[in-house]
Amino acid sequence: MQKDFLESSESIFLNDAALDYNFIPGILLHREGQQAYIGNSIKLLEQGRNGRNLFIFGAPGIGKTLATKYVLKQVENNSDEIMPIYVNCWKHDTSYKILLEICNLIDYKFIQYKATDQLMKDVKLLLNKKSIVLCLDEIDKLQDFSILYYFLEDIFKRSLIFITNDKGWINNIDARLNSRLYADKLEFKPYNYDETLDILKQRLEYAFVKNVFEKGCLELIAKKTFELNDVRAGIFLLKEAGDITEARASKKITMDDVEKAVSRLQEFKIKQDSELNNEQNEILELVKKHSGKQIKDIFNHYKKGVSYRTFRRRLEELRDAKLITLEEKSLGDRGKVAYAYFGLNKKLVEF
Ligand SMILES: Nc1ncnc2c1ncn2[C@@H]1O[C@H](COP(=O)(O)OP(=O)(O)OP(=O)(O)O)[C@@H](O)[C@H]1O
Ligand SMILES: [Mg+2]
Structure with missing residues:
Protein backbone atom coordinates (compact mmCIF):
# COMPACT_ATOMS: atom_id res chain seq x y z
CA MET A 1 0.00 0.00 0.00
CA GLN A 2 1.25 3.47 -0.80
CA LYS A 3 1.92 5.74 2.16
CA ASP A 4 0.46 9.24 2.24
CA PHE A 5 3.04 10.65 4.58
CA LEU A 6 6.47 11.81 3.62
CA GLU A 7 9.63 10.11 4.91
CA SER A 8 12.26 12.58 6.09
CA SER A 9 14.43 11.66 3.10
CA GLU A 10 11.61 12.33 0.60
CA SER A 11 10.38 15.54 -0.95
CA ILE A 12 7.43 16.56 -3.06
CA PHE A 13 9.76 19.01 -4.81
CA LEU A 14 11.51 17.64 -7.86
CA ASN A 15 13.49 20.80 -8.56
CA ASP A 16 12.72 23.79 -6.38
CA ALA A 17 15.11 25.98 -8.40
CA ALA A 18 12.28 26.08 -10.95
CA LEU A 19 10.34 28.19 -8.45
CA ASP A 20 13.05 30.83 -8.37
CA TYR A 21 11.80 34.06 -9.96
CA ASN A 22 14.88 34.14 -12.20
CA PHE A 23 14.43 30.61 -13.53
CA ILE A 24 14.25 30.52 -17.32
CA PRO A 25 12.01 27.70 -18.62
CA GLY A 26 13.03 25.70 -21.68
CA ILE A 27 9.99 26.84 -23.62
CA LEU A 28 8.53 30.29 -23.27
CA LEU A 29 4.75 30.10 -23.36
CA HIS A 30 2.38 32.77 -24.67
CA ARG A 31 4.94 35.39 -25.57
CA GLU A 32 5.64 34.22 -29.11
CA GLY A 33 4.63 37.53 -30.70
CA GLN A 34 6.72 39.62 -28.34
CA GLN A 35 9.66 37.26 -28.71
CA ALA A 36 9.54 37.65 -32.49
CA TYR A 37 9.26 41.42 -32.19
CA ILE A 38 12.33 41.65 -29.94
CA GLY A 39 14.18 39.29 -32.28
CA ASN A 40 13.38 41.50 -35.24
CA SER A 41 14.84 44.56 -33.55
CA ILE A 42 18.11 42.72 -33.27
CA LYS A 43 17.99 41.07 -36.68
CA LEU A 44 19.68 43.89 -38.58
CA LEU A 45 22.76 43.34 -36.45
CA GLU A 46 23.03 39.85 -37.89
CA GLN A 47 23.35 41.45 -41.30
CA GLY A 48 26.18 43.63 -40.01
CA ARG A 49 23.97 46.71 -39.90
CA ASN A 50 22.91 48.93 -37.06
CA GLY A 51 20.00 47.47 -35.05
CA ARG A 52 16.76 49.09 -33.98
CA ASN A 53 16.01 50.39 -30.50
CA LEU A 54 13.08 49.10 -28.55
CA PHE A 55 11.00 50.43 -25.67
CA ILE A 56 9.15 47.67 -23.82
CA PHE A 57 6.47 48.51 -21.27
CA GLY A 58 3.70 46.82 -19.29
CA ALA A 59 2.50 45.90 -15.79
CA PRO A 60 4.70 44.03 -13.27
CA GLY A 61 5.10 40.25 -13.39
CA ILE A 62 3.90 39.56 -16.93
CA GLY A 63 7.05 38.29 -18.59
CA LYS A 64 8.81 41.40 -19.93
CA THR A 65 12.15 40.55 -18.37
CA LEU A 66 11.77 36.84 -19.02
CA ALA A 67 10.87 37.22 -22.71
CA THR A 68 13.74 39.63 -23.29
CA LYS A 69 16.28 37.47 -21.46
CA TYR A 70 15.02 34.49 -23.42
CA VAL A 71 15.75 36.22 -26.72
CA LEU A 72 19.13 37.45 -25.48
CA LYS A 73 20.04 33.91 -24.53
CA GLN A 74 19.14 32.65 -27.99
CA VAL A 75 21.29 35.39 -29.52
CA GLU A 76 24.16 34.43 -27.27
CA ASN A 77 23.87 30.78 -28.25
CA ASN A 78 23.52 31.42 -31.98
CA SER A 79 25.95 34.20 -32.76
CA ASP A 80 29.59 34.98 -32.05
CA GLU A 81 29.25 38.39 -33.65
CA ILE A 82 26.51 39.77 -31.41
CA MET A 83 27.11 40.34 -27.72
CA PRO A 84 24.01 40.71 -25.56
CA ILE A 85 24.43 42.71 -22.36
CA TYR A 86 21.68 42.81 -19.74
CA VAL A 87 21.78 45.31 -16.87
CA ASN A 88 19.09 46.01 -14.29
CA CYS A 89 18.99 49.74 -13.53
CA TRP A 90 17.39 49.10 -10.17
CA LYS A 91 20.68 47.56 -9.09
CA HIS A 92 22.90 49.79 -11.23
CA ASP A 93 21.20 53.15 -11.32
CA THR A 94 23.84 55.51 -12.73
CA SER A 95 25.83 55.53 -15.98
CA TYR A 96 29.00 54.91 -13.97
CA LYS A 97 27.53 51.87 -12.20
CA ILE A 98 26.22 50.49 -15.48
CA LEU A 99 29.66 50.82 -17.02
CA LEU A 100 31.20 49.04 -14.05
CA GLU A 101 28.68 46.24 -14.52
CA ILE A 102 29.48 46.06 -18.23
CA CYS A 103 33.19 45.81 -17.36
CA ASN A 104 32.33 43.04 -14.96
CA LEU A 105 30.30 41.18 -17.61
CA ILE A 106 33.00 41.45 -20.27
CA ASP A 107 35.66 40.67 -17.70
CA TYR A 108 37.54 43.96 -18.11
CA LYS A 109 39.61 44.48 -14.98
CA PHE A 110 41.42 47.80 -15.45
CA ILE A 111 38.78 49.95 -13.85
CA GLN A 112 40.50 51.41 -10.82
CA TYR A 113 40.59 55.19 -10.44
CA LYS A 114 38.79 55.65 -13.75
CA ALA A 115 35.96 58.12 -14.13
CA THR A 116 32.91 57.47 -16.29
CA ASP A 117 34.43 59.11 -19.41
CA GLN A 118 37.61 57.10 -19.27
CA LEU A 119 35.78 53.85 -18.60
CA MET A 120 33.59 54.45 -21.62
CA LYS A 121 36.66 55.10 -23.79
CA ASP A 122 38.12 51.76 -22.72
CA VAL A 123 34.88 49.87 -23.03
CA LYS A 124 34.03 51.21 -26.47
CA LEU A 125 37.24 49.81 -27.97
CA LEU A 126 36.25 46.39 -26.73
CA LEU A 127 32.56 46.59 -27.58
CA ASN A 128 33.08 47.90 -31.10
CA LYS A 129 34.75 44.63 -32.03
CA LYS A 130 31.24 43.16 -32.10
CA SER A 131 27.61 44.18 -32.43
CA ILE A 132 26.02 44.95 -29.10
CA VAL A 133 22.53 44.46 -27.72
CA LEU A 134 22.32 46.50 -24.54
CA CYS A 135 19.21 45.79 -22.50
CA LEU A 136 18.54 48.22 -19.66
CA ASP A 137 15.79 46.76 -17.52
CA GLU A 138 13.81 48.98 -15.11
CA ILE A 139 15.12 51.95 -17.09
CA ASP A 140 12.94 54.36 -15.09
CA LYS A 141 15.37 53.90 -12.17
CA LEU A 142 18.29 55.29 -14.21
CA GLN A 143 19.38 58.59 -12.69
CA ASP A 144 21.52 60.10 -15.47
CA PHE A 145 21.43 59.51 -19.17
CA SER A 146 25.05 59.87 -20.31
CA ILE A 147 25.29 56.12 -20.87
CA LEU A 148 22.59 56.45 -23.54
CA TYR A 149 24.41 59.25 -25.33
CA TYR A 150 27.66 57.26 -25.16
CA PHE A 151 26.05 54.25 -26.75
CA LEU A 152 24.32 56.28 -29.44
CA GLU A 153 27.52 58.10 -30.35
CA ASP A 154 30.35 55.68 -29.71
CA ILE A 155 29.01 52.20 -30.32
CA PHE A 156 28.55 51.67 -34.02
CA LYS A 157 26.45 48.56 -34.28
CA ARG A 158 23.94 48.26 -31.48
CA SER A 159 20.38 47.74 -30.42
CA LEU A 160 19.22 49.37 -27.23
CA ILE A 161 16.34 47.70 -25.41
CA PHE A 162 14.65 49.45 -22.52
CA ILE A 163 12.12 47.82 -20.19
CA THR A 164 9.85 49.52 -17.67
CA ASN A 165 6.42 49.56 -16.03
CA ASP A 166 6.25 53.26 -16.79
CA LYS A 167 4.66 53.70 -20.19
CA GLY A 168 5.31 57.46 -20.13
CA TRP A 169 9.03 57.23 -19.40
CA ILE A 170 10.20 57.63 -22.98
CA ASN A 171 8.06 60.68 -23.59
CA ASN A 172 9.39 62.38 -20.48
CA ILE A 173 13.04 62.19 -21.44
CA ASP A 174 14.78 64.98 -23.31
CA ALA A 175 13.10 65.41 -26.71
CA ARG A 176 16.45 65.32 -28.51
CA LEU A 177 17.42 62.06 -26.88
CA ASN A 178 13.98 60.63 -27.61
CA SER A 179 14.22 61.47 -31.30
CA ARG A 180 17.76 60.12 -31.55
CA LEU A 181 16.69 56.86 -30.00
CA TYR A 182 13.77 56.57 -32.38
CA ALA A 183 12.66 53.50 -30.43
CA ASP A 184 9.92 51.11 -31.51
CA LYS A 185 7.37 50.51 -28.78
CA LEU A 186 6.25 47.12 -27.58
CA GLU A 187 3.49 46.74 -25.02
CA PHE A 188 3.12 43.61 -22.92
CA LYS A 189 -0.49 42.96 -21.94
CA PRO A 190 -1.41 40.80 -18.92
CA PHE A 268 4.42 38.09 -0.49
CA LYS A 269 7.27 40.18 -1.73
CA ILE A 270 6.83 40.52 -5.43
CA LYS A 271 10.33 41.79 -5.93
CA GLN A 272 13.03 39.83 -4.21
CA ASP A 273 14.93 41.73 -1.55
CA SER A 274 18.12 41.26 -3.49
CA GLU A 275 16.69 43.41 -6.24
CA LEU A 276 16.52 46.35 -3.87
CA ASN A 277 19.46 48.63 -3.27
CA ASN A 278 20.66 49.34 0.28
CA GLU A 279 18.70 52.52 0.72
CA GLN A 280 15.47 50.89 -0.45
CA ASN A 281 16.09 47.93 1.83
CA GLU A 282 16.70 50.17 4.85
CA ILE A 283 13.56 52.13 4.16
CA LEU A 284 11.57 48.93 3.67
CA GLU A 285 12.77 47.67 7.07
CA LEU A 286 11.78 50.98 8.62
CA VAL A 287 8.26 50.79 7.16
CA LYS A 288 8.00 47.23 8.44
CA LYS A 289 8.86 48.42 11.94
CA HIS A 290 6.56 51.45 11.83
CA SER A 291 3.81 50.08 9.61
CA GLY A 292 0.62 52.17 9.74
CA LYS A 293 2.31 55.34 10.98
CA GLN A 294 2.38 58.70 9.24
CA ILE A 295 5.07 59.00 6.61
CA LYS A 296 6.53 62.11 8.16
CA ASP A 297 6.98 60.27 11.48
CA ILE A 298 8.63 57.35 9.71
CA PHE A 299 10.89 59.83 7.95
CA ASN A 300 11.94 61.24 11.34
CA HIS A 301 13.26 57.81 12.24
CA TYR A 302 15.39 57.73 9.10
CA LYS A 303 18.58 59.46 10.08
CA LYS A 304 20.41 59.21 6.79
CA GLY A 305 20.48 62.85 5.64
CA VAL A 306 18.23 62.43 2.60
CA SER A 307 15.58 65.02 1.86
CA TYR A 308 11.92 64.34 2.57
CA ARG A 309 11.30 64.39 -1.19
CA THR A 310 13.88 61.70 -1.84
CA PHE A 311 12.41 59.66 1.01
CA ARG A 312 8.95 59.95 -0.57
CA ARG A 313 10.36 58.88 -3.92
CA ARG A 314 11.90 55.77 -2.36
CA LEU A 315 8.55 54.96 -0.77
CA GLU A 316 6.88 55.29 -4.15
CA GLU A 317 9.41 52.88 -5.66
CA LEU A 318 8.67 50.36 -2.89
CA ARG A 319 4.96 50.84 -3.50
CA ASP A 320 5.45 50.25 -7.23
CA ALA A 321 7.26 47.04 -6.33
CA LYS A 322 4.18 46.09 -4.29
CA LEU A 323 6.18 45.84 -1.09
CA ILE A 324 4.36 48.56 0.80
CA THR A 325 1.07 50.44 0.59
CA LEU A 326 0.72 54.21 0.78
CA GLU A 327 -2.49 55.88 1.82
CA GLU A 328 -3.57 59.50 1.99
CA LYS A 329 -6.34 60.83 4.20
CA SER A 330 -7.86 64.24 3.76
CA LEU A 331 -8.12 66.52 6.79
CA GLY A 332 -10.46 68.91 4.99
CA ASP A 333 -9.10 72.47 5.22
CA ARG A 334 -6.06 71.28 7.08
CA GLY A 335 -4.60 69.41 4.10
CA LYS A 336 -3.74 65.73 3.95
CA VAL A 337 -1.85 63.13 5.94
CA ALA A 338 -0.07 60.22 4.37
CA TYR A 339 0.51 56.79 5.90
CA ALA A 340 2.71 53.87 4.92
CA TYR A 341 1.95 50.20 5.54
CA PHE A 342 4.18 47.19 5.16
CA GLY A 343 2.88 44.67 2.60
CA LEU A 344 0.24 44.75 -0.05
CA ASN A 345 -2.99 46.65 0.20
CA LYS A 346 -5.46 44.51 2.13
CA LYS A 347 -8.04 44.89 -0.57
CA LEU A 348 -5.72 43.24 -3.04
CA VAL A 349 -5.22 40.09 -1.05
CA GLU A 350 -8.57 39.59 0.62
CA PHE A 351 -10.29 38.27 -2.45
N1 LIG B 1 5.32 33.15 -20.24
C1 LIG B 1 5.89 32.78 -19.11
N2 LIG B 1 6.33 31.52 -18.94
C2 LIG B 1 6.92 31.15 -17.80
N3 LIG B 1 7.15 31.96 -16.75
C3 LIG B 1 6.72 33.24 -16.87
C4 LIG B 1 6.08 33.71 -18.04
N4 LIG B 1 5.79 35.02 -17.87
C5 LIG B 1 6.24 35.35 -16.65
N5 LIG B 1 6.80 34.29 -16.04
C6 LIG B 1 7.44 34.26 -14.72
O1 LIG B 1 6.82 35.23 -13.90
C7 LIG B 1 7.78 35.97 -13.17
C8 LIG B 1 7.66 37.42 -13.55
O2 LIG B 1 8.05 37.61 -14.91
P1 LIG B 1 9.06 38.77 -15.33
O3 LIG B 1 10.16 38.85 -14.32
O4 LIG B 1 9.45 38.60 -16.73
O5 LIG B 1 8.07 40.01 -15.14
P2 LIG B 1 8.22 41.51 -15.64
O6 LIG B 1 7.12 41.75 -16.63
O7 LIG B 1 9.61 41.78 -16.05
O8 LIG B 1 7.84 42.27 -14.28
P3 LIG B 1 8.46 43.61 -13.64
O9 LIG B 1 7.92 44.73 -14.44
O10 LIG B 1 7.94 43.62 -12.23
O11 LIG B 1 9.95 43.50 -13.70
C9 LIG B 1 9.13 35.39 -13.49
O12 LIG B 1 9.50 34.48 -12.49
C10 LIG B 1 8.91 34.68 -14.80
O13 LIG B 1 9.75 33.56 -14.93
MG1 LIG C 1 11.15 42.74 -15.02
Missing part, protein backbone atom coordinates in the same frame (compact mmCIF):
# COMPACT_ATOMS: atom_id res chain seq x y z
CA TYR A 191 -2.04 37.10 -19.49
CA ASN A 192 -5.63 35.87 -19.56
CA TYR A 193 -6.78 33.11 -17.20
CA ASP A 194 -6.01 30.21 -19.58
CA GLU A 195 -2.53 31.53 -20.33
CA THR A 196 -1.88 32.01 -16.59
CA LEU A 197 -3.00 28.44 -15.97
CA ASP A 198 -0.71 27.10 -18.71
CA ILE A 199 2.31 28.98 -17.41
CA LEU A 200 1.78 27.81 -13.83
CA LYS A 201 1.19 24.25 -15.00
CA GLN A 202 4.52 24.36 -16.80
CA ARG A 203 6.26 25.62 -13.62
CA LEU A 204 4.55 22.99 -11.55
CA GLU A 205 5.78 20.23 -13.85
CA TYR A 206 9.35 21.49 -13.59
CA ALA A 207 9.21 21.94 -9.84
CA PHE A 208 7.15 19.10 -8.35
CA VAL A 209 7.02 15.32 -8.35
CA LYS A 210 4.11 14.09 -10.51
CA ASN A 211 0.56 14.07 -9.14
CA VAL A 212 1.19 15.81 -5.83
CA PHE A 213 -1.50 18.45 -6.36
CA GLU A 214 -5.06 17.42 -5.57
CA LYS A 215 -7.77 18.28 -8.06
CA GLY A 216 -8.65 21.97 -8.22
CA CYS A 217 -5.49 23.26 -6.50
CA LEU A 218 -3.76 24.48 -9.61
CA GLU A 219 -6.95 26.13 -10.84
CA LEU A 220 -7.32 27.97 -7.54
CA ILE A 221 -3.72 29.19 -7.71
CA ALA A 222 -4.23 30.27 -11.32
CA LYS A 223 -7.40 32.14 -10.36
CA LYS A 224 -5.68 34.11 -7.60
CA THR A 225 -2.72 34.80 -9.87
CA PHE A 226 -4.98 36.00 -12.64
CA GLU A 227 -6.80 38.30 -10.21
CA LEU A 228 -3.48 39.80 -9.13
CA ASN A 229 -2.26 39.93 -12.73
CA ASP A 230 1.20 38.88 -11.69
CA VAL A 231 2.81 35.51 -12.41
CA ARG A 232 5.17 36.02 -9.47
CA ALA A 233 2.18 35.69 -7.15
CA GLY A 234 1.45 32.27 -8.69
CA ILE A 235 5.03 31.09 -8.29
CA PHE A 236 4.91 32.26 -4.67
CA LEU A 237 1.70 30.28 -4.12
CA LEU A 238 3.13 27.10 -5.66
CA LYS A 239 6.14 27.32 -3.40
CA GLU A 240 4.20 28.19 -0.25
CA ALA A 241 1.65 25.43 -0.84
CA GLY A 242 4.52 22.95 -1.27
CA ASP A 243 6.23 24.12 1.92
CA ILE A 244 2.99 23.95 3.91
CA THR A 245 2.38 20.40 2.69
CA GLU A 246 5.91 19.29 3.52
CA ALA A 247 5.66 20.87 6.95
CA ARG A 248 2.84 18.47 7.75
CA ALA A 249 4.82 15.63 6.19
CA SER A 250 2.23 14.88 3.55
CA LYS A 251 2.66 13.79 -0.04
CA LYS A 252 -0.47 15.53 -1.30
CA ILE A 253 -1.03 19.24 -1.69
CA THR A 254 -4.67 19.84 -0.76
CA MET A 255 -7.07 22.74 -1.28
CA ASP A 256 -6.58 23.51 2.39
CA ASP A 257 -2.82 23.93 1.87
CA VAL A 258 -3.45 26.23 -1.05
CA GLU A 259 -5.94 28.30 0.98
CA LYS A 260 -3.28 28.68 3.66
CA ALA A 261 -0.74 29.76 1.04
CA VAL A 262 -3.23 32.32 -0.26
CA SER A 263 -3.58 33.76 3.25
CA ARG A 264 0.18 34.33 3.23
CA LEU A 265 0.03 36.48 0.13
CA GLN A 266 0.13 39.43 2.50
CA GLU A 267 3.79 38.67 3.15
